[in-house]
Amino acid sequence: MKTRVFSGMQPSGNLHIGNYLGALRNWVRIQHDYECIFCIVDLHAITLYQDPAELRAKIEEIAALYLAAGIDPKACAIMVQSAVPAHAELAWMLTCVTPVGWLERMTQYKAKGAKQESVSDGLLQYPVLMAADILLYQAGIVPVGEDQAQHLELTRDIAQRFNSLYGDTFVVPGTSLPAVGARVMGLDDPTQKMSKSAGAAGHAVALLDSPDKIRKTIIRATTDSNPAVDFETAGAGVLNLLTIYQAFAGTSDEEMKARFTGMRYGELKKQVTDMVVASLGPFQQRYREITGDPGYLREVLTEGAGRVAPIANDTVGLVKERMGLFR
């Protein structure tokens, strides 16, 4: 049996090149080597308030972006989290074996919580639901960006704790990070990771941005006080631009040095812009074709949920058995 892969994205904000380089592109690369499930995690999105109409539209937008990136719905299941109730059901069972202290230590919880006047219980439980997503399918590999590594560490801890309390039940999953692009930083502030929720203009390049908007964002990107590219002393902003280029172009470290050492920042930004625009062009074209046929999108999502539900229900059945719940 092929190892199972599970990953997902929240349908909140606009997907950006960090989401693409950190996760989505890797999904496309490995989709034929494993049995893959790619999820749109709407239950995670509602840990912060979402406008209902916008959320519903976003779910379909994310599904179309998965397809536009090249995910093949015949090879992989593309599904919406809330369409398979077992996600929420298993999350509750795992909540009961997870110490609160583990959750309070999560850096994303602390960062997101600090921005809220009052914090929902859902925000604290967020990583338990994420663990449920993964453990429900006995996934062996979870391809994500670096910001999710701590949540995966916790997923392993929860799986091991459950296994030691109730006997071997869950596969303990591994994390798969890309070699380049695991942490794309904000273009306006390279000390912060590029984020869907940071609203500032100039922060991110969204996957659906026009060439003109992409150009404007990259031209304004923060660099440093060096006159030109020097790999030894470059600041975080310049390194981030180089990373974005390298990730899209697939260039080796040696080629990067040969090409960019001594290049002035104006020229560097032009080359990064050209690379991003050229890479996103075909992607945006496919997105327009896919969204022209909303019936197709719904079919893909219905079929995806139908395909994975039996796996999810089997796991919930097993967990009920192990925990002594009513069957």
Ligand code: TYM
């Ligand atoms: P989300 O929606 O924030 O991000 C989706 C994916 O994009 C990656 N990513 C980045 N990679 C590189 N640079 C960045 N600046 C950057 N920003 C985001 C994320 O690491 C992620 O892989 N909790 C998850 C969603 C989730 C999930 C799961 C993932 C729910 N259940 C189960 C894997 C398995 C999240 O909020 O991702």
